[in-house]
Amino acid sequence: MRAVLFHGPGQKSWDVVADPKIEDDTDVIVQVDAATICGTDLHILKGDVPEVTPGRTLGHEAVGTIVDRGAGVHALREGDQVLLSCISSCGRCAYCRKGRYGQCQGGGGWIFGHLIDGVQAEYARVPFAETSTYKLPDGVQPEQVLYLADILPTSYEVGVLNGRVSPGDVVAIVGAGPIGLAAILSARLYSPSHIVAIDPTESRRLHAEQFGADVVVDPEYASEIVADLTDGLGADCAIEAVGVPETFELCTDLVRPGGTVANIGVHGHAATLHLERLWIKDVTITTGLVDTFSIPTLLRLIEAEKIDPAPFTTHRFPLAEAMQAYDVFGNAAETDALKVLLERS
């Protein structure tokens, strides 16, 4: 089969590799129907994630059809079309038993395209299949649910739920890339009075409006706008969706006394925490890797047409043109790409 292979920093190819095989009795093998590329894949290609070794198949977001299964897999069968969670869950460790699959200590967690071969490929091996995949409801198409593999539950769980977004809140979302947009989309599930999207790039602020932000603003004016909306108090919740110290620190400035800062961004550097101002301010700061426990909930909402992830898909490619898809996604400043859809041809 063919797959997107990582060959070290800056190097990738669409190449022939051996077909995946059942290794453990809880594995399934899927033929990939749809996949996509994540900002994390670009980080890997820059060499920022040293655990990913040359030869590794990339990708952790896909929908596929089961073509083989291990002896211990009973609730799934060949022909089932399933969403693959970006997080594998052993289903048995103390963290998995509490729904914290991202912290799985039984061999799961974020492993696809990281510690094991990923899903930007014609076929993929899926460990812990019964506790890490979700059957597509009848009539639901792969592209409708593909972003439930990672980006939507990430923003919903780590941003909106950790941030305790509630009806009537003023929510500041710093960063309007795909993760920030998914935070806007999923924050609306809790009916805040105002979602303020903050981004220095005009095209991203435009996307933010399209995804439902009530106010969009350049970071320079963010504090002023939030103060205007809140009698000077600050945002009930500030969601960090970028991953650099400045945006995190902006969040701790924007939040009101008693409010919450929910960090979604993947950070490479330490930030400064102004405890000399914050100690007295009753703030809660959360971090997190997605668990994807919310996939069933989000799936129901998509099925009931309460949320629509279609606007994320700005570009489409056959899987075999994954290299061109990377070019488009990696150059979002020019292409204005949000998510690129790779489809089985």
Next chain:
Amino acid sequence: MRAVLFHGPGQKSWDVVADPKIEDDTDVIVQVDAATICGTDLHILKGDVPEVTPGRTLGHEAVGTIVDRGAGVHALREGDQVLLSCISSCGRCAYCRKGRYGQCQGGGGWIFGHLIDGVQAEYARVPFAETSTYKLPDGVQPEQVLYLADILPTSYEVGVLNGRVSPGDVVAIVGAGPIGLAAILSARLYSPSHIVAIDPTESRRLHAEQFGADVVVDPEYASEIVADLTDGLGADCAIEAVGVPETFELCTDLVRPGGTVANIGVHGHAATLHLERLWIKDVTITTGLVDTFSIPTLLRLIEAEKIDPAPFTTHRFPLAEAMQAYDVFGNAAETDALKVLLERS
């Protein structure tokens, strides 16, 4: 009357001042029956709290007997003995309506010995009396409840409740001064399996054991001990009870994935938040000024003899010897003082 007056950094006196008078119709005047000194008073004397101006009466922890009341005070009357919360609550602003009295926007919050005259005095004016004081139950003595004015609710609300201490938890408490000891005492209300008290000073570790810590340890060995108790995972909750960057950062090192860091300490400097390690770790970090909403709960527990604050009182003085009491409290390294009790003579 006489009171402890602040005269600028390093200067204080037990001096004659005018008796306090009713200024607002929700005020009461109390004769002080018992008071104590807080670490914060020492900070003020060092000049660390510039809002406190020369001539201010110090102190924010007392029990008193009402001797006069404003026209709007109906539920209290002359002769009632009341605990004064260190936090005044207007009872009407949005924060007070949610129990967040420390963030009162109606003129309350921490004002005693800070923005208005305090309670280390023979008499004190108490604003918002009906929403900021608690009648002593029959048979309860002032010294039994005095530490409910500040230290016990502070450690309970900002440490134990914010830290979501739960049965079976391993709780690391960094700092075994009075606030850390109050955190040990109140964490026990939730039956953790192990309270690990961390302090570099041997005499304080001894106090920690007396207050109920299961393990006491020097900071140097804290990570090792916590790892041993938790299969290498880390503490369910780490409580910061010192107020310097190093101890806060130790807490973020000690906490397990999915755990909570509850900051109680008053900080003068920013800390480094290692988001490059923490972003993926599902941690919750909280800060807070006490609200004292828990005073009724803690009062019931004292009355029912479920908690006993007596061991905090290491020294006793008549109120008129407040200057000597400051000497003893300010030199805890030699005197081993925890709390000094100032009593009406």
Next chain:
Amino acid sequence: MRAVLFHGPGQKSWDVVADPKIEDDTDVIVQVDAATICGTDLHILKGDVPEVTPGRTLGHEAVGTIVDRGAGVHALREGDQVLLSCISSCGRCAYCRKGRYGQCQGGGGWIFGHLIDGVQAEYARVPFAETSTYKLPDGVQPEQVLYLADILPTSYEVGVLNGRVSPGDVVAIVGAGPIGLAAILSARLYSPSHIVAIDPTESRRLHAEQFGADVVVDPEYASEIVADLTDGLGADCAIEAVGVPETFELCTDLVRPGGTVANIGVHGHAATLHLERLWIKDVTITTGLVDTFSIPTLLRLIEAEKIDPAPFTTHRFPLAEAMQAYDVFGNAAETDALKVLLERS
């Protein structure tokens, strides 16, 4: 002035009475700008609420303009236009301090048109004004917020919040009168996947659709419809909005294992609780009188145009035609009235 007076079962009049006067220093007097009639007023007129004595002015839902105030009222002044909560809150008792104003032990709770004179009158005395009224934001009209006095917070707090309605839930709402419709409107704030409105009357089912129900159904088919939507499991939340044993028992039949039954209805008779089936089913059943703690939240949502209570107003009358308004409201089966708006002329 004139007011709607209760003269015993079945008897009422629009009559001249003495103008209300300040009695306590926390009172204000308002001139009523808008008021409405509640199903509870009809119960009183039937003689179902014996605490209401002849001569009492009825009504507990109004917006008014302050014309006088007691000496202890500082945050409000003459000319302020305020929403009157149907629940008065002393602001000082243990229940009020926890936001449970409906259980106020300091003389508040539901008292308007019940234990003291009500607000279907030209003027009304409002006790505990600073903790029981809400200033109208600039530009907001009385009729936009009038239903925040009772019906909207009732359905939101006692139905939706007690029922823990969450994104993706299937919510069954039994009864599509005004309270049931308010439950539909406010349940949508939490983005359930399906709101199933259950009522035997076709005109009410039509209203339910207009207010946002996804499915409307006669009680006879309710179990079947809910089972179809939930793989046979049952509703995540069932909200009782009628007040008779049969509808309550239907709710306990409709709820899934682990789900919640939130009772809003005012009941005159005991129900049968089938513990022989329910003991094993992990259900939570809640009851409650509204506290109206959610008024500020709902006010922000109205101001931000996230909820629109306008469709509740089916009929309008000048206040002086209150008797005709009662006729229309009391005969909803023929008039299809939801709420009647009484306006100062």
Next chain:
Amino acid sequence: MRAVLFHGPGQKSWDVVADPKIEDDTDVIVQVDAATICGTDLHILKGDVPEVTPGRTLGHEAVGTIVDRGAGVHALREGDQVLLSCISSCGRCAYCRKGRYGQCQGGGGWIFGHLIDGVQAEYARVPFAETSTYKLPDGVQPEQVLYLADILPTSYEVGVLNGRVSPGDVVAIVGAGPIGLAAILSARLYSPSHIVAIDPTESRRLHAEQFGADVVVDPEYASEIVADLTDGLGADCAIEAVGVPETFELCTDLVRPGGTVANIGVHGHAATLHLERLWIKDVTITTGLVDTFSIPTLLRLIEAEKIDPAPFTTHRFPLAEAMQAYDVFGNAAETDALKVLLERS
């Protein structure tokens, strides 16, 4: 091997049956080291649980040593000594994924001695072994943890946690049989100010005192005692630990406005729910079958010597004398038996 067999109402024997064998690849076979008898076993013997068919081996509480395992069992091995949860969990269904193992839809739930053969036997087959058993920590003896199979998590989860017992609460526990005593023991983990144990039998009230009740009382005087302790308000939490309508209704009488009634009892008949009084009282009523998600927590607390289940064991028998053990346990009124320990000889 030999086992306790059910032969229809009133009939049981200690008899020879075929040894259990691995049926599914997630099964293990254990040799039973310790087992006990539950009140539910007596109900079965009375014929109250028609799902239990003649020939069934009884019992759902045991500790055993693994002697064989299915091909899909990797985290456990022969020789491991494990606590068997009374609740089997498939680990994969939506309920199991949320920790609600008692409602397992994948073939688990309460099945031992009910739908499959139980554990009052020399050997037992344990389905879903990796998600339904817990390895004993080093140095912990079977009898220390045996009551974690059912009774302790039942009272803790369904009584104390559902009842939201909190520090300072007044908790009324109706019934002082083994389940009520376990509720007393586990309620203490949350430091209520007063646990009031209510039972008509003096010997049981004596046990209640030994297990840590602060007050013991006959049902006749329960309301008076609870009123005295709570200024007439009622209990913060009332826990039903009997299973008849009268005791449930007593709980709804005893609870204060805003409080919780947590039903643990297994009921055979409907109760009357006085909604005409309760609708306005802000009460929460919960029911539930145990999930045993709390076993790891309770295990840590036993290991740390924070709780001690030893006093439950009033009588000991070799497993082969199970018939005599049933006689003693079934005649608790005379034998004063709490739990009888059946040990491998």
